[in-house]
Amino acid sequence: MATDRRKMIVEAATKSFSLFGYKATTMDQVAKLANVGKGTIYTFFKNKEELFEEIISSLVKEMIAEADAAIQPDLPFTENVHHALYRLLAFRSQHQLMIKLVQEEAEMGTLAVSEMLQHVEDKIIAYLKQKIEAAIAKGAIPEANAEITSFLLLKMYIALVSDWERNHEPLSSEQIAEVMKVFLLKGLSL
């Protein structure tokens, strides 16, 4: 059945990308893993990159669903920003595929991978931006450029969760929460 084969292919490719990365995953391998002739893959996907795109695309959808699930409308905005981003990144570090891709970008600089990670970042920022704009419209937070604010929020989180680990012991969730709270809630002034 057509649907079945498609699913097999996507699953096999996901597994292989997660395990070996994008470049080290060959179409022959995916075909073998999916118990499918190589040609079959090309009846569903124009090429390797499009297969990759499909997988990342649904991953992004999962991430956004995660974030939405974290939001509780009755809590203050800053709490929700925090919960949502927190869960996004927990998801990120949990997900083999993301880990592998970030690693591959860092040490091999595979072009297709860089583009895809950029795309994921864009999606996250677009999502944040939309939430921030809504909050500004409701008067829940001060006026500010939503795009820049979203960008900065994401970068702050990545800095604390990922960049920090390059030279230090990882921060606990509590430490990250504490630092973010200072900047989100009070700022550095008294």
Add this chain to the structure above:
Amino acid sequence: MATDRRKMIVEAATKSFSLFGYKATTMDQVAKLANVGKGTIYTFFKNKEELFEEIISSLVKEMIAEADAAIQPDLPFTENVHHALYRLLAFRSQHQLMIKLVQEEAEMGTLAVSEMLQHVEDKIIAYLKQKIEAAIAKGAIPEANAEITSFLLLKMYIALVSDWERNHEPLSSEQIAEVMKVFLLKGLSL
């Protein structure tokens, strides 16, 4: 005269590092540029890396002097943090050597360059940390982990000044100042 030759070498090396980067700068070239025999370089510096270190070291000293010059003790702490970081980064983007090294790290990953940039980052963070600790001791800002706060401040600035430009028009100084003010002064709450 010995001092003269030393200065010639440092100047020639600085010029070449700025123009071609670390790896693409050869000791022969430095010697020629400095109008000096290659052996002479090795009477002042143990090797290429030590010559590089000396240059970066005095560059860091210049940067710290810049920051100190920006601080006005009568202004509130957040203003001064802002002024100092602002000036540090203006200095950074102005300086050919930094630009070239960041570029070289990104596209060639030269080990010596990565180490040196890390070293520069460490120095900046140490400087910030010391200022923040003093401010906390004086009760000028809320209690917080000074190390993490310094790290995050630097990353925020780099995000706005440098990372943002990867995909957007550069932000004006005013825009950067505005966004930083929100996070330093008020946070995102009302």
Add this chain to the structure above:
DNA sequence: AAAGTGACCAAAAAACCAAAATGGTCAAAA
């Protein structure tokens, strides 16, 4: 004697190239 030099050397990097692997196609099979 002290300071400076550039020919020289071992080691690292670049250039080269043949062999292997890979993405994608398509005539044949199911």
Add this chain to the structure above:
DNA sequence: TTTTGACCATTTTGGTTTTTTGGTCACTTT
């Protein structure tokens, strides 16, 4: 009609030769 894998053009890999480079040191200059 759908699926397939042998096949092909192109890219990547691995190993070898050639060139370049950091660093030394016997010799020259001052």
